[in-house]
Amino acid sequence: MNDRARRVVGELLSAHGRTYAEEAGIRLRDTPQPLYRLQVLSLLLSARIRASVAVAAARALHEAGLRDPRRMAGAGWQDRVDALGRGGYRRYDERTATQLGDGAKLLTERWGGDLRRLRAEAGGGVPALRRLLQEIPGVGPTGADIFLREVQRVWPEAAPYLDAKALSGAERLGLPKDPDRLLKLAGDTEPAVLAAALVRAALDEKVAEDSLRRSA
CATH class of the missing domain: 1.10.340.30 (Hypothetical protein; domain 2)
Structure with missing residues (x-):
């Protein structure tokens, strides 16, 4: 499971690993x-x-x-x-x-x-x-969560911030909903980048499906 989970996270980050701030x-x-x-x-x-x-x-x-x-x-x-x-x-x-x-x-x-x-x-x-x-x-509450997910890059006290929306993305991908385990699976990836990628999976079923398909 760990090997597959790492592949799923790797594929997700490869295709969708950028923050919304970067996109804007x-x-x-x-x-x-x-x-x-x-x-x-x-x-x-x-x-x-x-x-x-x-x-x-x-x-x-x-x-x-x-x-x-x-x-x-x-x-x-x-x-x-x-x-x-x-x-x-x-x-x-x-x-x-x-x-x-x-x-x-x-x-x-x-x-x-x-x-x-x-x-x-x-x-x-x-x-x-x-x-x-x-x-x-x-x-x-939603806007505050979004801000904290992104600002953890420059406000270390907010990190790691994986809120309910990010964890719902993990669930859709069949990944553990435990933040510590997710961070470990992501390796050196910044928590803000991981959070944004997981949110994209939560918001768009195709993101999750594509990551699962490529990690199989």
Whole structure:
């Protein structure tokens, strides 16, 4: 079982081993702008919409110059709606445009537009991080999980973060649902990359089927 499981993980990572931040063109660093772009991406991904559309919308917001809380809050509501629409994010565009504006305002007023201050307020505790993230308009439990899965690359205290969605991907692949065992099967792969690949398997049955077929 271990040998087969390692092959399954290897094939999954080979084809789908990149984070959603990478897909959205975010070079994640522990600096304000990339962290904010990740928070926006996490909000977009948490809606009931295809991940590819959320990623495209995150790119469109960046291309429109809405890449930090000050610019996002200062933009007109219609500007945010239009940018989301260019990314194909139309089903929830009006509500999301409002949430992005309100969230940017809160981030600016409470944490000076710098999510590292939110991190400091959490004091190194993952439950506190998860709770504080959900105080941002539009970021619920799902959005907080997405952010933590991705940010563990640069916030070590969050790692390893394999949430329920990632573990459901492991289950679909016939892999153990124990995070420690999954990390061992993945070898030197970063937890954030493993988590993203498992989430892709959870969201898309074809990803799981392809990984299982190629590992047989």
